[in-house]
Amino acid sequence: MxxxxxxxxxxxxxxxxxxxxxxxxxxxxxxxxxxxxxxxHQPDNRTxxxxxxxxxxxxMWRVVILTFVSVASRNRDPRTAEELREAVKNVPQCFCQGNDAETRALAIAKEGLRLYPPTKHIHRARSIADNDTSVIVADVEACSRDYRVWGADALEFKPARFHDWPREDTLKKLSYFPFGVGRHVCPASAGFAPRMITLLVVELTRRFGTWQTGLRIRLGDVEVQPQVPSLLPSGRIDMENWVLDMDID
Structure with a gap:
């Protein structure tokens, strides 16, 4: 600690x-x-x-725990519950297969990254030409939660929205950039991060189950409630005093 x-x-x-x-x-x-x-810390090791x-x-850690809480404890959508069960059955064997099972499993991580992007804002300085020292800020979080882009259920955890991602409209693709954009995209976006998030969420589910199997999660003194169009607190300070109490009845 x-x-x-x-x-x-x-x-x-x-x-x-x-x-x-x-x-x-x-x-x-x-x-x-x-x-x-x-x-x-050895003298001959420069790492x-x-x-x-x-x-x-x-x-990783905030995305993983927020995704797990969202899909295992808050979710009440039968389709999403079935997708989690399929992921538990197929992960990690489905990884790198390029099949439907992998697409549906990774959609869980992608939806977690959409609702709770690890980087909420991207800052870039303008060119120093003409003494312009201002900074441009891209609001990653606002783009990935915009009702005008994602629909009326933008604040709900629904991995199915990523099942047909290659055929999605351009606006959604432009509004989803949890790993950055352009030449500054994090290398983990190529597949490592979504697979790792999915794997960890699946392992947590295997160990602790879901609300259907008796899982109860409390954040401090407040028990996590069924999914509603609201979000979990995700800031570094917001989560500092969280106590994740998992009880299996």
């Missing part, structure tokens, strides 16, 4: 006070990493431990 707490504090501070950090947090983080990854843990930490 020391490593993750220190990363959270340093990340939040970097957003509110760019270019600054707390020495105590950096020391705490380095000490925790030495215990977690002792081999990476930076943060390079190993940050991609998984920053890009």
């Amino acid at each position: 020391q490593a993750t707490d220190a990363i959270n504090r340093m990340w939040i501070r970097s957003k509110s006070h760019p270019g600054t950090f707390l020495l105590s947090d950096r020391n705490t983080l380095n000490s925790a990493l030495e215990r977690l990854l002792p081999n990476e 930076e431990p943060l390079n190993l843990i940050m991609p998984a930490y920053e890009t």
